[in-house]
Amino acid sequence: MKNQSDKEILDLLTSKGGKDKGCRLLLKTYGTVIYNQVLRRVKHKQDADDVMQNVLIKVLKGVSSFEGKSSLYSWLYRIAHNETINHYKKQKNYYQKNSSLELNELSIPSADTAPDSTFILKVLNESVEKLPEKQRIVFELRYFNGKSYKEISKLLKTSEGALKASYHHAVKKIEHQLSQLTSYSHE
Numbered sequence: 001m002k003n004q005s006d007k008e009i010l011d012l013l014t015s016k017g018g019k020d021k022g023c024r025l026l027l028k029t030y031g032t033v034i035y036n037q038v039l040r041r042v043k044h045k046q047d048a049d050d051v052m053q054n055v056l057i058k059v060l061k062g063v064s065s066f067e068g069k070s071s072l073y074s075w076l077y078r079i080a081h082n083e084t085i086n087h088y089k090k091q092k093n094y095y096q097k098n099s100s101l102e103l104n105e106l107s108i109p110s111a112d113t114a115p116d117s118t119f120i121l122k123v124l125n126e127s128v129e130k131l132p133e134k135q136r137i138v139f140e141l142r143y144f145n146g147k148s149y150k151e152i153s154k155l156l157k158t159s160e161g162a163l164k165a166s167y168h169h170a171v172k173k174i175e176h177q178l179s180q181l182t183s184y185s186h187e
Contacts, residue, residue, distance in 0.1 A: 006072035013063045034080045041084045054083045073155045127177035139170040
């Protein structure tokens with residue numbers, strides 16, 4: 001079966017008898033991309049499964065109010081992003097109540113040691129999160145999910161040229177952040 005258009009997915013999700021089929025189609029079309037986005041941020045499969053369940057609940061509750069001002073993918077991406085943040089808030093509150101350790105506490109490397117991979121990955125993820133939304137989406141789809149510009153163009157309904165420019169700007173910003181690690185470790 002070929003990918004259905006956003007309109008067809010939305011029509012199924014808002015119809016009385018089509019919700020199950022709409023959910024299956026939504027997950028087939030966007031599920032892997034959104035799940036990988038969530039998993040990159042929460043790091044654990046069980047947490048990613050929980051967040052995805054919350055994303056689907058929000059989608060089903062909010063689909064009737066979706067105005068179509070953005071693509072369906074952008075809307076799903078935003079919901080997944082917000083649910084990931086909610087997950088971290090809940091997790092942080094739990095750890096603050098039940099432990100004296102700070103959640104995601106990482107030590108900054110000293111000047112005489114190279115940063116470890118965990119620290120570099122943390123800086124990379126923080127750099128990606130600081131990007132403007134369009135650049136972040138394009139970067140994640142291209143870099144982490146291996147999507148072609150043509151595929152991204154269809155998902156986001158924008159030109160390949162604009163996507164290439166967004167990706168280029170995102171890479172430059174991330175390279176700048178990571179280069180500060182190199183200069184930090186050589187001071």
